[in-house]
Amino acid sequence: MPRFDLPLTELQQFSPDIREPADFDAFWGATIAEARGWDAAPRIVRVDTPFTLVDVFDVTFPGFAGDPVKAWLTVPAGATGSLPAIVEYQGYGGGRGLPGDRLGWAAAGYAHLSMDTRGQGSMWGSGGETPDPHGAGPAASGFLTRGIDDPAGYYYRRVFTDAVRAVDAARSLPQIDADRVSVTGTSQGGGIAIAAAALSAGLVAVMPDVPFLCHFERAVGFTDADPYQEVVRYLSVHRGADERVFETLSYFDGANMAKRADAAALYSVALMDTVCPPSTVFAAYNRHPAAKQIEVYTHNGHEGGQAYQWDAQARFLAPLV
Template structure:
């Protein structure tokens, strides 16, 4: 696919005004507080695997409203703690998969928690295990318009809260140094990473890779690819609902979370990405409040971005910030 967005020079300066609700901070502080107050236990059970260099646990933690969320917890075998940790969030439609399927961070010496995304896990990969026990009004196929009539009922309110509570859960583990917790994820996982970076305090690093869920109003009008195109299909049926829909989405825009995030951050962007257009990624990056920020640019890639190249960049970035002490 040829480049279709702003030029590289324009992208580096692209810092648009993004719709932001007046009660954004109140909405999220109340949401997170209510879920923390709901309580719940972190539970884990060791899983038998063929791996000899790390141990895998089936971990359950309380997410939105105290509801149970599944995750895989992978620990380097024989390592002495407390260790730095990486909490990782998944791409759109995927689940946590099989135990040990994501082992790079544990192999590099980190405690790794890979969060299941509630209600997802049946579009690709090896499946998911966490239900989303909430109904919604009419929506288009997919997840992006579920509950979009109101921010209180919107699907990503629950997912982003699950992400914050995943950080809480990993910080509670005896093997983890709670001051050295990083977050990471690609595409949808990158969008969740940005949200958690804006909502959770004291993170040692955030690593959003080709992030989704940023600058909705530009994305929806710029690309004809899903998932953003789910909003187009919804609005093509619910004519005249634009203001209501984009008001809801403004509570979940990665650019608004970026304005509140201060952890050291490493973004990535692909300049031929038709799924998460580069200007939407730069909208979040250029609004990011922290001073320690970098972006890896993959000039001729689409949504696959840097793949293993990006993981090695993340590993080097995180080693400088999380492995000392």
């Protein structure tokens, strides 16, 4: 795939007008306050694994509407507390997988909380275990149009709330220093991380890798790749619903979330990425008000930097914690 988006020099200055509802902050303030009303402590159970250099715990915490959300906590073996922590969110269709699926952060001396994504976990990887018990109206296949008639019932309202509650849960765990928590994720996980950083005060860092869920109105009309094409398919059937759909999506747009994040940021973007086009990533990155960096992979698609990006994240984070 050749480069298809704006030149890098233009991307670095890309600052489009983004639809933003007047009650954005009130909507999210009420949503998170309601979720925090379910104040049950996370349940944490150590699990047996073949790994001798890490300890793994099965964590269940209350998410949106108090629904139980699963996560794996992985820490260096024998760790007793005060560790810096990474909360990680999953790519589209994936789940938390098996205990020990992701060992890099624990091997680097961090506590790593890997959150399941409700209703997902059956498209790739090793599976997920968190159901989404809330219904929705008519939708195209996938997750992007579930409940899209109304922001209150939209699927990602529940997911973003779970993400904030994962940060809350991490801060309450005995192995973790509550003042040294960061968030990360790739693709969908990157978009969720941006939302978590916007809606959780005092994070050390946010590290969105080739993030999804940014500048919806450009993405939907710009790329012919899924998952954004789910919205196209929905609108091709629900003719004339554009205004309602994009109004709902504006409450969840990473570009609107990014401007509210106070954590230091390390983004990544791939200039041949048709899944999350570069201009949609820069639309969020350029709005981020705190100290920030972006890794640019000039000849990569949606795979981005992979291990190179993890190494960049570890080096970025080390002096901050």
